Each structure stands twice: as C-alpha cells, then as structure tokens.
Amino acid sequence: MSGARTTPWWDAIRIRPEIINAAGQIDDVQMSLYKAVYATGALRPAYADATYYAEITYPTDLLVGLLAEIAVRLGGGADYSKARALTRLDQGMGGGKSHACIGCWQLASHPAALAQTDLGRAVFARAGATLGRNLPPDLNNPHVVVLPCDNMTPGAPVKEIDGPAHNLYERFLWRLFSKDYTLFERYAPYFNDKSKIVEALRALNRPVLIIVDEIMDYVGNGLDGAGKPELVAQDMAFLRALLDAVNDVPNVAMLVVMIGSDTIALGNESARERRTDLHDLLERNGLPATVTANADFADILRRRLFDQAPPDEIVAAAAHAFKGIHTDKPWTKNVWDNIPGTWRGDFLSEVRRTYPFHPMLMHLAEREWATVTGFQKVRSTIRIFAASVYALQQRGKSGAWAPTLIGPGDLPLSNNNVREAILGSGLVGDQRTVANFRALAENEIVNQSDDGGAARRLDLQREPVPWSATNPRAAERGATFIFLTSIVGSRPGGRRGASAPEVKAALAAPDSDFTLTDADGVVADLVNQDKGMSAVEAIAGQGNNKPARYYLSTKLTYRTLVNSLRKTITDDERDQIIVEFAQRLANTGPFKVKRFIAADVARTPTEVLATAGLDDARITRLFILDPAQFSLRNGIEQQTIDALRVAVGLGEGTSRLPVEWASSAVFAVANTQRRGRARALAVEYLARQRALNAPEVQADADLTITGTKEMTAAKIELEKAVKRAYQHVAYLAQPNPEADRALDQITFEDENQSALDGTQVWKALADKEKVFDAGQFTARVLLYQLREQDYGRPLSEIRDAFWNTPRLPLLYTGESDLQEAIYTAVVSDELAIVDGSNQPVAVTDSSQVNLASVGLRLARPRAREDADTNGTSGSSTQQPDGTKKSSTDSGEPGSSDGTEDPTNPPAAEKFVTFPLMGNLFQQPGKSEGMAQVFRTLYSMLDEGNVSYLQGTLQLVVDASTADKLAEQVRALGLGVTVRDQ
CATH class of the missing domain: 3.40.50.300 (P-loop containing nucleotide triphosphate hydrolases)
Structure with missing residues (x-):
C-alpha cells in the first residue's frame, strides 16, 4: 500500500x-x-x-x-x-x-x-x-x-x-x-x-x-x-x-x-x-x-525561484517517502546499484540541498548539462526549472498529480515554456536538431494539449492498477528522461542515451505498490516501437555490468516517420478513408442505382436507415452501408439486423414503416471481423500517405521513392481489404406466395467476391432466384409468374409488382425486359392486351407495350378463353396461374375425338405445378409415392425434357445425409441453408 x-x-x-x-x-x-x-x-x-x-x-x-x-x-x-x-x-x-x-x-x-x-x-x-x-x-x-x-x-x-x-x-x-x-x-x-x-x-x-x-x-x-x-x-x-x-x-x-x-x-x-x-x-x-x-546550482536555483527556505520537517518527510523503494531488494539490485551518482549515499542530506528537486535531476544538471559546450549553465537551468515548477505547481494546486520531488522525468514537456527552455538552453547543437527534437517531444512523449504523444497515450490507455493514482505518468516520465539524455548527444564516459536502470529510476514512485515488475512492464511498452516510441533506438545490453540503453534518434527514417504518424490517426479519419475507398470501389452492375448510407453515431442504426429515404419507386438499388455503424457476424450484429428489418418494412409495432419498394432494395454490409482488418490497413495507408506528403520526405529523393512504393502497396492492400470486408448481402425475400416475407442474406466465401460489386451481387441473387439474370426473363417465365388475379389488372400494376412484390424476382434490365416478354407472349398468342372495353389492342413492337397505362390490361387470348369456356368433356388440368383448362377424353387439347385439330395444334410444352408439403414420418407408402415422383422428375431432367425450373424445397432430413445433399446443391451454384431442427 x-x-x-x-x-x-x-x-x-x-x-x-x-x-x-x-x-x-x-x-x-x-x-x-x-x-x-x-x-x-x-x-x-x-x-x-x-x-x-x-x-x-x-x-x-x-x-x-x-x-x-x-x-x-x-x-x-x-x-x-x-x-x-x-x-x-x-x-x-x-x-x-x-x-x-x-x-x-x-x-x-x-x-x-x-x-x-x-x-x-x-x-x-x-x-x-x-x-x-x-x-x-x-x-x-x-x-x-x-x-x-x-x-x-x-x-x-x-x-x-x-x-x-x-x-x-x-x-x-x-x-x-x-x-x-x-x-x-x-x-x-x-x-x-x-x-x-x-x-x-x-x-x-x-x-x-x-x-x-x-x-x-x-x-x-x-x-x-x-x-x-x-x-x-x-x-x-x-x-x-x-x-x-x-x-x-x-x-x-x-x-x-x-x-x-x-x-x-x-x-x-x-x-x-x-x-x-x-x-x-x-x-x-x-x-x-x-x-x-x-555545485552552486541547487542553491542558486532555490534562491532565484522561491522566496523562502522549506521547513526541515517537510523536507525530511519527502526524503523519508522514498525509503521503501530505496531499500527494496529487487530495486536495489537491479536499479539503484546500477546507476551513476552518489546522491543515494546520504539521501536526506541531498534532498535538503536540492528540495523540491530530486537529487537525480540536480545531478544531471550539475554533472552533465553544465559540461555541455553551449549550455548556458545558470541562466538556462533557471529557465528550465522555473518553467517546470510553475507548470507542476499549477497541476498540483488543481488536484492533478504532481511528483513528491521533481525528478529527471518530471519536466513537463507538454508545457511550451518548459520544452522551449530545454531546447533553447544550448544542450542541442543546431536549429535543425532543435526542430527535430521538438517534433520528437510532441509525437513520442507528450503533446502540448497533454492528451497525445506515444508515451502519454500509454499512460492514458493503461487499465487501472494499484499505483494508478500515485504514478499515473510513469511512461511519460521514463520517456522524458530518455529525451533529456538524448539531446546532449554523448554523456560522460561516451555513453549515449539512458540505461534501462536509469529509466526505471526516473519513473519510480515512492509507493510500495509500484514494484520493479511494474517498472519493467512500463519500460518494455515504452521502448516497443509498435506500441510505444517509434523513434527510440536500443543498444543491446551485455550482462549485468552493461545494461541495455535507449536513446531517441533524430535521424529521419521512413519507418520512424510512419510509426510516428500512425499514432496520430484518429478513429474518425480511419473510418472515413474506408468510406472513400468503398464508394470508389463500388459499382452498380445491373442495379440502376448505388448509394452509400453514411454512419451517424449520434443516432441508432435503425434511426439512420429509417430516415435515409431508401424507398424509391421502380428502381433497383444497391445500398452500401457504412461499416463504421453497420456490420454483421461476430456477435454484435443485432443492431444492424434490426435496422435492416425496419428498412425493408419488417419492423414491429411503432417500428413498422410503410415501405412500398423494399423488394427492389439490396444492402451491401461489411463483416465485423473483416472490417477490423480493413481498419488496421486504413491506418497503415493514411500513415504512409501523410509520410509521403511530409516536407522532409518530399525534400529527399530516396525517401520519396520509398514512400511512393510503400503507399502504393498500402493502397492495394487496403482496396483488397475493403472489398473483402463487404462480405454480406441483405434483401427482402419471399420464396413462394405462401411463405412469409423475411430478411435474407448472402455471404460471399470466395476472397475475390465482394458485395461492393453490383455484378457479383446480382449473380448471387440470381442463384437465390431473387433476380433474373441477363436473358432469363422470357415470355414463358412471365406466364409462369402470372397468377389468376393478374389477368385483368392494369399494366402499371403488373409492372410495379416486379419492384415491390418480393415473390417476383427483379428484372435484369427493368421495364424493357417486361415489355419484351409481354410483347413476345402477345404475338405468340399466349397473352392479349385489352382496353377498358375488353377489346384487344394490337402491338407491333415491344416499345408499344405501355407499362405506365392504367387503362390497358393483360388478358388471355380470346380463342383460348373461348376454348376454355366451350369445352364440355374431358378432364381439367391446373395451370401455373391457378386456372383450369379442359381437354378431351383422349387427353389432347382442341380435339374431342382424339384426332389432331390442324387449326389448333397441341402445345409443345406444358406448365406443371404441384405442392410439396406434408409429414412423411413413419408413412412408408407416402414416402415411396414421393420417391416415384422424383424418379420421374429425374428421368425428365436426365433426358432434357425440362426447360425451366423454379421453386424452393424445404426438407427435414436425417442429419447424416443433410451435408451430402447440401454439398450437391452448392455444386450447382445454388444457395442452400442447413440448420439444426
């Protein structure tokens, strides 16, 4: 404690x-x-x-x-x-x-x-x-x-x-x-x-x-x-x-x-x-x-900075606070016995001389700074220490943490006066080096707003520990000492930078909760170029007598610059570049419109989609959702799913929106895990982009070449990651008229597929029979899709149904596909277009099929209607649209005696529709009958007698055979869903 x-x-x-x-x-x-x-x-x-x-x-x-x-x-x-x-x-x-x-x-x-x-x-x-x-x-x-x-x-x-x-x-x-x-x-x-x-x-x-x-x-x-x-x-x-x-x-x-x-x-x-x-x-x-x-520095400083001497009992108490850490065996063996200076010999006496400064800081000023050519000795020391005590006093009086004694890691580099006093003291040789160290202080240690810098971020992001209150700036303190020992170039004895024991001494706290193990962890994070200071250089240790040393290098390398800039990139900047890439990489394919739905973290995903104005009439739309707010999988998808359900009109209660055109809206959604990969690469790309634009890189031909190559490579990797991140497609589905509308999904497993590619999305939807691919929608398919109640409906309603009715697949080219199919059916005498008086309307070209008309309607050809009406014998067959059609006893249409009517030749193909539903458990006869049906269907397929097939099978099968069936279905490129019953 x-x-x-x-x-x-x-x-x-x-x-x-x-x-x-x-x-x-x-x-x-x-x-x-x-x-x-x-x-x-x-x-x-x-x-x-x-x-x-x-x-x-x-x-x-x-x-x-x-x-x-x-x-x-x-x-x-x-x-x-x-x-x-x-x-x-x-x-x-x-x-x-x-x-x-x-x-x-x-x-x-x-x-x-x-x-x-x-x-x-x-x-x-x-x-x-x-x-x-x-x-x-x-x-x-x-x-x-x-x-x-x-x-x-x-x-x-x-x-x-x-x-x-x-x-x-x-x-x-x-x-x-x-x-x-x-x-x-x-x-x-x-x-x-x-x-x-x-x-x-x-x-x-x-x-x-x-x-x-x-x-x-x-x-x-x-x-x-x-x-x-x-x-x-x-x-x-x-x-x-x-x-x-x-x-x-x-x-x-x-x-x-x-x-x-x-x-x-x-x-x-x-x-x-x-x-x-x-x-x-x-x-x-x-x-x-x-x-x-x-040796006069301490006395001169105290006289110049303070208007009275401190009470001896307070000085003694401050010195005594360090007794525990100074006598701790691990600290003594690994730290105190391995650092220069005699100030520990009589710590109380030294504190009396240097208070409120730590003797280690005064040792640094008196024995090292004072020997540097150009250092303005008393004048510079006064400026540095005056700025430091003022800044730290302001912290202390405001209730923030300030050190018991001001040590070599406690000079607050976030304070402009302190930093400039150090850099202008003569410790740094030339103005270019001064500028470099100024940038290092800002980026690697602590910035002027006290909320950034590599070391400062380590402290701010540290999980709560027992010593959080007594040493909250441990990483910053260690980094500051490395900074102070780096700016002088070479220290006494030709040493460069700070030894590991010195860094631990600089960030130590008079608190028994802060152990040597804690100090080791802080230093390890601090000198880790990916986690801590990217400009730190390490000199490997050689046994106990020559521990590792650390110093900050002002020599600009592309890696150092990128590492430094990487830490300055905010989450908003990271997510925004992903948005820019997604928008640029997306294409419409057969969709008429692609549109990006931006995140608004101030609102819920449901509120964002509910107010995004998605319900556009008679347009196939590919909506790309911002991955900053919308993603699927990894257990955090529920908000996105709820938002999508509301967007397609499947909400409940007050969340149910009056959505009319949801069937023609498709959503491209990112995968949560792949989004994480894209975010990491976005940071790398931005860091390299900024590094390439940095003046110091632009002024160096070699760095420019390196920067250009790395940014190009980072751009390629980010493009791949963004494409792969958009792994999911969501849409409103209704496999058959009897089924409920539902939100369905497609997940791309192939690394080369992406929901940003409208063509690939359309192909995947075609496999799921949500859309027709190019050339698939014909007159024959149209007739199959029509229901009994569709005859007599205005052409405008028939048209709208292909955009707002989820049981009907979307058309590849839209209205022109429907016009062509109706025209072909009319000229082949399989459909008729009639006016308000039920009189046929002649059309000589598909463009004359006016789909916007509310007066023109679809009807069966008059001759076929008459045949249906006048037929008096034979059986009737169920048409795909639900109507009955009579035939002769011989089973041939248009003939009562079994002979072929040359004016009404038999149809080359017939629509066949039958339901598949029922319990087959422990019903061997029914199972055998269904097996026979599928054998007949197999023969027809095998002989090429089936030209069009549509439907969805839902089976409850033995678990041991489910995967085999699913594998065969997938081999056809069809979507299949397998779940536990």
Whole structure:
C-alpha cells in the first residue's frame, strides 16, 4: 500500500511572485547591466534595487570573493594593494557574468543598502578578514564608470548618455567626470596617453570602479561594422592604455567581461587580431575569475525561484517517502546499484540541498548539462526549472498529480515554456536538431494539449492498477528522461542515451505498490516501437555490468516517420478513408442505382436507415452501408439486423414503416471481423500517405521513392481489404406466395467476391432466384409468374409488382425486359392486351407495350378463353396461374375425338405445378409415392425434357445425409441453408 501523504512541495515553499505573474517565465533571468544602470521608470528592472538583487542572489563563495576583492580595492585605503586591480570574467554564456557585474555595481553604488543583506554581510566580512579591519560602510564613496559594450555602437554615441563623446575613450571620460564638460575637454585629446588616463582617474580624488561588459561585442565585429579605421585605432589604443593604467592608480578597480576568448566567431582577421591583443593585455595585467561553480546550482536555483527556505520537517518527510523503494531488494539490485551518482549515499542530506528537486535531476544538471559546450549553465537551468515548477505547481494546486520531488522525468514537456527552455538552453547543437527534437517531444512523449504523444497515450490507455493514482505518468516520465539524455548527444564516459536502470529510476514512485515488475512492464511498452516510441533506438545490453540503453534518434527514417504518424490517426479519419475507398470501389452492375448510407453515431442504426429515404419507386438499388455503424457476424450484429428489418418494412409495432419498394432494395454490409482488418490497413495507408506528403520526405529523393512504393502497396492492400470486408448481402425475400416475407442474406466465401460489386451481387441473387439474370426473363417465365388475379389488372400494376412484390424476382434490365416478354407472349398468342372495353389492342413492337397505362390490361387470348369456356368433356388440368383448362377424353387439347385439330395444334410444352408439403414420418407408402415422383422428375431432367425450373424445397432430413445433399446443391451454384431442427 502507499505510504502516508507528505505535505506537497507547492504548499511548503512559495514560488516568487514575479515567476507566478510571468506564468513560469523569468524575463530578467538574463540580467542586463545596461538596464540596471541606465533604465528609468517602468523599464527599470527590479534587480536595480540592491535589496531585491541580494534577495534573489545566492552568495556563492566565488561571487562573495569577487565582490570582497573589489570592496578591498575601493574602500581599503592604503591597503588597496591587498586586492587585484583588474579582474576578467571569462565564464561561459549564462554562467552569471552579468549577474556578477550588477553585484559589483550595487556594491560600489549602494554599499550601505547591500551591507544590510546576507550577501552584503558576507562580502564585508570577507573583505574585513583580508584587511584585518572593517571597511568603511560607504567604501569611501566610490564612483562607478559603466561601459556596457553590448549596448554601445562604435561611432554612434547616444547623446543622453554619451554627450559630446564620439570614440570609446571620450565615452569613458564623459562617464568618469559625470558630464563635467570642462574636465572632459581637458583630457579628450589623450586617448592613448597612459599618464593622462592615470591623471584623469586621480582627478576625481575618490575610489573608481570601471565595469566593461561584453567588450568583444564592441571591439570585435562592432568596430568592423563602423567602417572607420581611425576609430578602430583610437579605441584599441585607449583600451591598451587603460588596462595598463588601472594598476597604477590606488583605489581603482576594473572588471572586464570578455567571454569565449578562443570560441567567439569573428568576421575577419582584423577582429581576431584585436581579440588576441586584448586577451594578452588582460592576462598580463589582471586575473581571471568565475562567480559560480556547478555545485552552486541547487542553491542558486532555490534562491532565484522561491522566496523562502522549506521547513526541515517537510523536507525530511519527502526524503523519508522514498525509503521503501530505496531499500527494496529487487530495486536495489537491479536499479539503484546500477546507476551513476552518489546522491543515494546520504539521501536526506541531498534532498535538503536540492528540495523540491530530486537529487537525480540536480545531478544531471550539475554533472552533465553544465559540461555541455553551449549550455548556458545558470541562466538556462533557471529557465528550465522555473518553467517546470510553475507548470507542476499549477497541476498540483488543481488536484492533478504532481511528483513528491521533481525528478529527471518530471519536466513537463507538454508545457511550451518548459520544452522551449530545454531546447533553447544550448544542450542541442543546431536549429535543425532543435526542430527535430521538438517534433520528437510532441509525437513520442507528450503533446502540448497533454492528451497525445506515444508515451502519454500509454499512460492514458493503461487499465487501472494499484499505483494508478500515485504514478499515473510513469511512461511519460521514463520517456522524458530518455529525451533529456538524448539531446546532449554523448554523456560522460561516451555513453549515449539512458540505461534501462536509469529509466526505471526516473519513473519510480515512492509507493510500495509500484514494484520493479511494474517498472519493467512500463519500460518494455515504452521502448516497443509498435506500441510505444517509434523513434527510440536500443543498444543491446551485455550482462549485468552493461545494461541495455535507449536513446531517441533524430535521424529521419521512413519507418520512424510512419510509426510516428500512425499514432496520430484518429478513429474518425480511419473510418472515413474506408468510406472513400468503398464508394470508389463500388459499382452498380445491373442495379440502376448505388448509394452509400453514411454512419451517424449520434443516432441508432435503425434511426439512420429509417430516415435515409431508401424507398424509391421502380428502381433497383444497391445500398452500401457504412461499416463504421453497420456490420454483421461476430456477435454484435443485432443492431444492424434490426435496422435492416425496419428498412425493408419488417419492423414491429411503432417500428413498422410503410415501405412500398423494399423488394427492389439490396444492402451491401461489411463483416465485423473483416472490417477490423480493413481498419488496421486504413491506418497503415493514411500513415504512409501523410509520410509521403511530409516536407522532409518530399525534400529527399530516396525517401520519396520509398514512400511512393510503400503507399502504393498500402493502397492495394487496403482496396483488397475493403472489398473483402463487404462480405454480406441483405434483401427482402419471399420464396413462394405462401411463405412469409423475411430478411435474407448472402455471404460471399470466395476472397475475390465482394458485395461492393453490383455484378457479383446480382449473380448471387440470381442463384437465390431473387433476380433474373441477363436473358432469363422470357415470355414463358412471365406466364409462369402470372397468377389468376393478374389477368385483368392494369399494366402499371403488373409492372410495379416486379419492384415491390418480393415473390417476383427483379428484372435484369427493368421495364424493357417486361415489355419484351409481354410483347413476345402477345404475338405468340399466349397473352392479349385489352382496353377498358375488353377489346384487344394490337402491338407491333415491344416499345408499344405501355407499362405506365392504367387503362390497358393483360388478358388471355380470346380463342383460348373461348376454348376454355366451350369445352364440355374431358378432364381439367391446373395451370401455373391457378386456372383450369379442359381437354378431351383422349387427353389432347382442341380435339374431342382424339384426332389432331390442324387449326389448333397441341402445345409443345406444358406448365406443371404441384405442392410439396406434408409429414412423411413413419408413412412408408407416402414416402415411396414421393420417391416415384422424383424418379420421374429425374428421368425428365436426365433426358432434357425440362426447360425451366423454379421453386424452393424445404426438407427435414436425417442429419447424416443433410451435408451430402447440401454439398450437391452448392455444386450447382445454388444457395442452400442447413440448420439444426
């Protein structure tokens, strides 16, 4: 079970108001000496106040030492020589140089105010120890000359600050003499005269502090840009003289900031020569200094980010929360003993130093980030950590999960300020790589809306577990640590990325419910390229001493891009592409219309079909149902079946719709299991389509070729899957007039058949006698289909029956088939068309059969009717339409004496209809009689005496023979249904 809840750090320690107000951003983290000295009003920064400056500044030993040296030089009187005159700050970008320059300015400009702070007290104490006595509180009223060279353009003075000055020497004098024009004019001509510069410094009769910030910004490319050789000569001559002069004047101190002595990119050889010249002068006349060390990071951060120290009991409680997991044997053996760092040796002491940050994170910043060339050390660390504590505090205060201690996996990459602070810190070498890692953070770890990214999705989709509440972002935390160790390229010792034990340490939680096995599972999912991060690369382990390592690769591969894009595809996008393919692949075949019925998940399937307007008159329709909402089989088909029953008019109660033309509507429906396959391939296709369109692929010929091939292959596979998914056909059936109407189905078993193909659907329906295939509907078939009550009905009703009566098969070409059949029957004197007066109407062409007429009707030919009426002897036979027909005693039609009537020759064929229904169980005589009937039928079929056959047999047979019978029927291409009785 989880341990007792400790007081959250966001309730135990307050973030500084300026950070809260800036939503985690510290605008003045890159302090400006220029602003501190010259800005006024609203532009004047808060750190221009000595008290506030000291409040946010941790008194590191190096900073206190630098300020104490200057204090001794300025206020030490005759003992000024106990401190150096010239100091050069040459510390990497973001290492605290500007911060130190402002501290020196505060010391000289506001010594009394600074002395009231802990920083000032430390400085004056250190200086007093050097002198063996206390310094005067005002340091003998020193004067400060500030040359902020990063805000000074050679040859372009600012009148408000520089007055009449033009070159750097004159700008120095104007500041030295506090705008005293007389003194300025006296010394202005002597830019390269060391003695005159010494004299000018002595003329003030008070200590002088000279601060020259970012000198290379001025004398490097700046002087080249001025395009004034005379100015270049004057400024360099002045600097050489000044750097020599400050050592010769008591109580004068000079601080020069010149970074990157051998790394700053300069435009030409002249600039490089000036840099070398200055470097040599600074080395000869002064001493280098730094103001921060890597070990100071934790203290500097806490002072800069929080306005008070945390209570010791809360810190101790937070450290104690990790005791269980730190002493657990499996964790110790497989994780803690296999990761670098000494922070576990005295965990409580380390937590006291780093709280609210986890010592493992601070170890990463102090021991690894700080050694990366380009990393802006203190400045970048402050930005990263400030953005992180603000974002996590907002989570914690809103009731969401936040870590007990902020570890190396807890920097929230979903927060734009955090992510950009990391990417802009100098840890990443170039802008292209920065862009690549930005994309990796978004796609592989967590997106800005905090609901996507491969790792984040693993956490969001995880089934509830005992540690869900105490470590809900386990995968994201592990992925974040892999990200942080990947952006630096090579870690100490040439290591790349993060080891498996380190990843587990980063995602560990102070909860006994979260076991090592749980951590193993999270890491396994995370580094699985199909399930987790697709851009992760693994370096195989070599025994216990060399565990597996993981890193994120920014090298673009087509597979990586596809894997990444695959995870961005939504279910709606997946289903929509299936719809597009289904619509494109479908064809009408003999159907007059094909129409797609789109899903509407906001409504039930029944509501969708009931309101889709399916009931079109005298048109054979193939309706393709959207597989996103309609499918059959796999036990989830009932809603679809219910919807189809309502659509064809078979609903019950209030669900029964007044559907008239359902017989001519056929539905193509997807199979549930095959739909799943199509959905998987739809995702693959979309991922490849997007990958091919990606700018990075379009810009690479090889990737474009690969992408084109893969997308083409994916398209082919998706087309096959969509066709195969539409495995079912549903329609309204009535095998014979005595049977009830029912919803029937056809299932395609052949992989090459699809309900999207109207031709194949029609063929299958023809096998089930639901439709007539091409050429099957003849005059003879028409006569067979007619019933007694059809004679005398208007042609329009006869026509409509072939579209709205399910016992009648659908016509292949529609009305033209019916016209041709009626015409053929009329001209062969098997049918007649009569008008309202019952007079025959002559037709000379099938097109003259007006099927829309309500006045014209079908009738038997007059001669045949007369024969039926006048016949007085012989037996009668049942016609297919249910009428009786008389014959002579000899059995020959049209003759009473058995001789053939030449005017009325006997018919070449006869319709024979008989019912097949009855119980044959334990009735051997009846069974034998039926067997004899089938033997006779067999002989007729065998001899080719049967030209047309229609009907449906329903038998209850012995189970041992059912399959054999069904197999023989299927061999004829006929549909057969076998079910348990």
